[in-house]
Amino acid sequence: MVTDVPRLLAALHRLYDGADCALRHRNAFELLIATILSAQCTDERVNKVTPALFRRYPTPAKMAKAPLKDLEALIRSTGFFRQKAKSLSLTAQRLVADHGGDVPRTMDALLALRGVARKTANVVLGNAYGIASGVVVDTHVGRLSRRLGLTRHSDPVKIEKDLTRKIPAADWIWFSHALITHGRTVCDARRPRCGDCPVRALCPAADKI
Ligand code: SF4
Numbered sequence: 001m002v003t004d005v006p007r008l009l010a011a012l013h014r015l016y017d018g019a020d021c022a023l024r025h026r027n028a029f030e031l032l033i034a035t036i037l038s039a040q041c042t043d044e045r046v047n048k049v050t051p052a053l054f055r056r057y058p059t060p061a062k063m064a065k066a067p068l069k070d071l072e073a074l075i076r077s078t079g080f081f082r083q084k085a086k087s088l089s090l091t092a093q094r095l096v097a098d099h100g101g102d103v104p105r106t107m108d109a110l111l112a113l114r115g116v117a118r119k120t121a122n123v124v125l126g127n128a129y130g131i132a133s134g135v136v137v138d139t140h141v142g143r144l145s146r147r148l149g150l151t152r153h154s155d156p157v158k159i160e161k162d163l164t165r166k167i168p169a170a171d172w173i174w175f176s177h178a179l180i181t182h183g184r185t186v187c188d189a190r191r192p193r194c195g196d197c198p199v200r201a202l203c204p205a206a207d208k209i
Contacts (some may be wrong), residue, residue, distance in 0.1 A: 007165050007204045008148065012178045015198055019177035020129040023047065028103035029095070032055055032113075033063070035120045036087050041078040049075055060101045065094035071176035087115030109135050118157065126173035135163040136176035140183030146206035147187065 022043040025031035030050065053074045057063040063071075071085035073148060078084060091113045095101055103124060104110055110121035112116045125131040135141070137156040141163075145151045151162035167175055183189075188196050192209050200206045 004202060005088065005150070009167065009171060009175075009201065011202060012175070012182070013198050016178035016181050019174065019176075019181045021123070021177065022180070023123075025128070026054075026122055029060055031128045032091070032103050032116070032120070032124050033088055034109075035123045036091065036115045037075055037078045037084055039084070039115075039143060042078060045078055049078055055130045057092075060092040060103075066092075084115070090114035091116070100134035103128065105129055105131060118160065122160075122176075130173070132169050132172040135160050135167065135172045137163070138176070138180065139189075140180045141176050143189060144179045144183050144187055147192070147203060147209070148199070149204040 003007060009083070021031070023031060023034040024047045025034055033053070034050050035044050037049065053071075056070075056074065057066050064129045066089060068085050068089060071088055072081050075081050075084055075088070089138060094113050095103060099109070105125065107118075107121050107125065110116050110124060111118070118134065119136055122134045122136045125133040126136065137145075137159045142154065142156060142159050145159055150166055151159045153162065155160050163175070164172065182199075186193050192205075194200055194203075194209070197203065197206065
């Protein structure tokens with residue numbers, strides 16, 4: 001296990017200080033919808049479908065009234081499109097009925113929305129509102145946290161608990177963007193480039209995968 005978390009964080013800050021959310025959005029509603037669409041789909045693909053989606057349905061009130069078939073056609077290429085269209089519709093309806101058309105700012109209220117689990121709620125709270133409610137744990141963050149010795153778990157909720165214990169709250173929002181960037185550029189799931197990795201000296205998994 002990595003013991004020198006401060007050194008690891010310092011190295012990641014040097015490398016990825018400006019790392020940010022890859023899902024394009026202009027407000028909390030767009031980020032919530034884009035994050036729901038990003039399940040089992042790349043951010044790049046989501047960014048291709050959201051401009052047309054938000055042109056047609058720019059607000060919760062408009063999306064709440066959208067015919068399901070139309071939503072399905074607009075988001076089809078993101079996969080699981082029937083299920084996701086239903087989530088979008090029900091989420092928009094809930095925002096209108098319970099939150100006056102706004103995206104709520106608490107974990108509990110976000111978790112009550114259809115299609116929203118902790119990861120999505122953390123993305124929205126952190127990136128739309130700047131509220132550090134936890135650490136976003138996606139597939140990159142989970143894999144890299146294990147490789148870097150920050151957790152032994154594979155369950156996202158347990159991984160998040162380990163990360164929030166070890167990482168200062170001021171870094172929670174940035175940290176997942178940094179790990180996602182490192183995962184995409186260097187520490188690939190199947191072929192990590194340990195030989196070129198700038199945090200290799202701090203990584204217990206270096207050259208072991
Ligand atoms: S040393 Fe290898 S396993 Fe460790 S973070 Fe770098 S690329 Fe990933």
